[in-house]
Amino acid sequence: MNLAYRDIRHNLGRFLLTCFGLSLLLGVVLSMIGIYRGLVEDALTLVRTPAVDVWVVESGTRGPFAESSRIPGDTREAIARLQGVSAAGSVTYQSAETRHGSEKLRLYVVGYEPGRPGGPDRIAGGRPIGRSHYEMVADKRTGLSTGSRVELGRDTFTVVGLTDDQVSSGGDPVIYITLKDSQQLQFELAPPAARREIARGSSPGDTDTINAVIARVSPNVSPESVAEAARRWKHLAAMSQAEQERILTRSVVERARKQIGLFTALLLIVSAVIIALILYTMTMDKLREIATLKLIGAPDRTIVGLILQQALAMGTIGFGFGALLITSIKDYFPRRVVLLPEDGLALAAAVILVCVLSSALGVRLALKVDPATALGG
Amino acid sequence: MSNPDSETPLVQVRNVSKHFGDGDTRVDALRDVSLEVHPGEVVALLGPSGSGKTTLLNVIGCILEPSTGWLSLDGEVVYDGRWLRSDLRKLRLEKVGFIFQFHNLLPFLDSTDNVAVVLSLAGFGKDESKRRAIELLDYLEVGHRKNAMPANLSGGEAQRVAIARALANRPRIILADEPTAALDSERAGIVMDLLRKVAVEQEAAILAVTHDEKIFDRFDRIFHLRDGRLDDQNT
Ligand SMILES: Nc1ncnc2c1ncn2[C@@H]1O[C@H](COP(=O)(O)OP(=O)(O)O)[C@@H](O)[C@H]1O
Ligand SMILES: [Mg+2]
Numbered sequence: 001m002n003l004a005y006r007d008i009r010h011n012l013g014r015f016l017l018t019c020f021g022l023s024l025l026l027g028v029v030l031s032m033i034g035i036y037r038g039l040v041e042d043a044l045t046l047v048r049t050p051a052v053d054v055w056v057v058e059s060g061t062r063g064p065f066a067e068s069s070r071i072p073g074d075t076r077e078a079i080a081r082l083q084g085v086s087a088a089g090s091v092t093y094q095s096a097e098t099r100h101g102s103e104k105l106r107l108y109v110v111g112y113e114p115g116r117p118g119g120p121d122r123i124a125g126g127r128p129i130g131r132s133h134y135e136m137v138a139d140k141r142t143g144l145s146t147g148s149r150v151e152l153g154r155d156t157f158t159v160v161g162l163t164d165d166q167v168s169s170g171g172d173p174v175i176y177i178t179l180k181d182s183q184q185l186q187f188e189l190a191p192p193a194a195r196r197e198i199a200r201g202s203s204p205g206d207t208d209t210i211n212a213v214i215a216r217v218s219p220n221v222s223p224e225s226v227a228e229a230a231r232r233w234k235h236l237a238a239m240s241q242a243e244q245e246r247i248l249t250r251s252v253v254e255r256a257r258k259q260i261g262l263f264t265a266l267l268l269i270v271s272a273v274i275i276a277l278i279l280y281t282m283t284m285d286k287l288r289e290i291a292t293l294k295l296i297g298a299p300d301r302t303i304v305g306l307i308l309q310q311a312l313a314m315g316t317i318g319f320g321f322g323a324l325l326i327t328s329i330k331d332y333f334p335r336r337v338v339l340l341p342e343d344g345l346a347l348a349a350a351v352i353l354v355c356v357l358s359s360a361l362g363v364r365l366a367l368k369v370d371p372a373t374a375l376g377g
Numbered sequence: 378m379s380n381p382d383s384e385t386p387l388v389q390v391r392n393v394s395k396h397f398g399d400g401d402t403r404v405d406a407l408r409d410v411s412l413e414v415h416p417g418e419v420v421a422l423l424g425p426s427g428s429g430k431t432t433l434l435n436v437i438g439c440i441l442e443p444s445t446g447w448l449s450l451d452g453e454v455v456y457d458g459r460w461l462r463s464d465l466r467k468l469r470l471e472k473v474g475f476i477f478q479f480h481n482l483l484p485f486l487d488s489t490d491n492v493a494v495v496l497s498l499a500g501f502g503k504d505e506s507k508r509r510a511i512e513l514l515d516y517l518e519v520g521h522r523k524n525a526m527p528a529n530l531s532g533g534e535a536q537r538v539a540i541a542r543a544l545a546n547r548p549r550i551i552l553a554d555e556p557t558a559a560l561d562s563e564r565a566g567i568v569m570d571l572l573r574k575v576a577v578e579q580e581a582a583i584l585a586v587t588h589d590e591k592i593f594d595r596f597d598r599i600f601h602l603r604d605g606r607l608d609d610q611n612t
Pocket of ligand 1: 397404405425426427428429430431432433
């Protein structure tokens with residue numbers, strides 16, 4: 001006869017309520033981890049989408065995401081001619097704001113040259129950009145659909161294609177337009193004073209600037225050698241894909257990462273303390289029964305089993321509920337929540353460990369109980 | 378009635394003393410107590426509150442270690458200055474049944490399982506445990522409450538289920554601490570009759586603490602405890 005199960009069944013409502021409370025707590029822990037993963041994932045989306053090996057930016061900067069970078073538009077041709085480069089593309093990145101219906105819409109605008117690296121990697125609906133002007137591919141998170149028309153700067157763009165999960169590190173949905181359009185937009189969105197200067201022609205050719213050149217290298221060519229070659233131009237800096245990703249996770253999302261990491265750690269500690277307290281009080285409530293069991297001759301194994309099994313049942317059910325809860329609501333979060341199986345498993349293992357450790361507290365208490373207390377009136 | 382002198386006593390207590398604390402806080406709960414209880418005997422332990430009755434019962438039930446003395450249960454010496462067995466709980470499971478003042482049933486098990494749990498601890502299979510538990514409940518005339526939870530039992534029913542549990546593994550020594558205190562005199566009489574029946578049919582020794590004057594006449598002998606000492610004029 002399984003005493004743990006029978007006791008739970010006797011107090012089923014209370015037990016389930018406790019499990020439910022625990023599941024909310026563990027759900028919050030899971031979603032924090034998911035938000036953290038989502039943040040990192042989001043930040044890396046833009047860097048990973050073009051699937052390139054080398055990033056060439058303005059010298060002295062760690063652009064184009066962590067710092068602003070402006071380089072001449074003809075850089076791409078120079079990079080494309082370097083030994084080992086198989087493809088190169090110019091890209092621009094800028095934030096813009098527009099309206100869609102009555103909603104204000106913040107966008108992250110990527111300009112690229114169709115046919116070269118830098119565009120969306122997967123079109124989830126519609127088609128890629130086909131004309132050189134006024135077409136855009138927008139992420140579904142913009143709320144736009146194919147055929148929508150959107151004002152950007154002084155021009156009206158038509159949405160021809162959609163992407164999934166393309167957001168900037170700040171969480172703004174991404175749209176793709178052609179490089180030419182983006183340069184025009186960059187000019188139109190520049191402060192009036194700068195715009196006047198450029199129009200007056202005091203810095204000729206300035207409208208043909210880009211933020212970075214991205215390049216793929218041929219197999220068997222090390223990206224570092226291409227970066228090395230690019231750095232020989234004094235006005236350029238270059239880094240490998242891995243470096244770019246590191247910069248992004250380190251600098252752009254670092255603080256948010258630490259914040260969430262710390263918060264998650266705190267939540268884990270709070271959960272551990274709460275689980276320990278629950279298990280301790282669960283044992284406290286049963287001391288008389290435990291004394292009775294000892295009196296009628298139950299071995300320690302039976303008593304430890306009773307407490308441990310209940311602890312594990314609570315941990316498992318609490319975690320299960322929590323995971324289920326978060327999986328079913330994660331898509332309603334404003335930012336991406338990425339639930340990795342390994343994170344779930346790690347948390348599950350942590351919960352089990354905490355349950356076992358904290359039931360040790362209860363077990364210690366239970367084993368010390370004097371069977372004579374069952375006799376006492 | 379069996380003849381006490383012709384058989385080995387089931388309970389032998391010799392010169393047992395037990396004190397709690399030391400120095401100023403020292404309480405001598407038992408002083409040089411010796412007694413014997415034979416198979417088939419139903420004896421009472423009487424005395425004012427604080428005289429050491431519960432302490433004596435706990436020592437005999439191997440729940441409490443004496444300070445000095447010698448103790449033998451069912452012909453086996455279990456204490457001689459120290460416990461001679463390491464598995465006292467197993468010893469209890471095999472030889473001793475407890476009946477509490479308050480019934481102390483496990484609240485999460487129904488009547489049948491409260492009895493069956495002892496049997497399953499003693500190694501009986503699930504079905505066998507249940508069968509014997511129900512048999513015992515019938516024997517104690519609470520068979521009709523076999524599926525009731527303790528919270529739904531009356532005081533008398535609960536006490537009888539508790540007695541069934543104490544008897545489940547057929548212990549030959551039954552220790553009862555004020556088994557009838559919570560019952561009216563009619564129910565108290567029924568419980569005493571039952572204990573008598575068990576003593577006779579199972580050749581068990583029954584030692585019951587009581588204050589209950591209305592049942593004094595149901596005991597074979599009465600031990601009087603006063604300040605931890607047994608009075609000489611035990612009847
Ligand atoms: N665990 C204990 N610690 C200290 N003193 C105790 C303990 N148990 C009993 N006593 C003391 O021993 C004496 C006898 O107690 P007890 O055997 O419970 O008496 P009774 O059951 O006859 O009322 C009392 O003075 C009581 O206060
Ligand atoms: Mg007492």
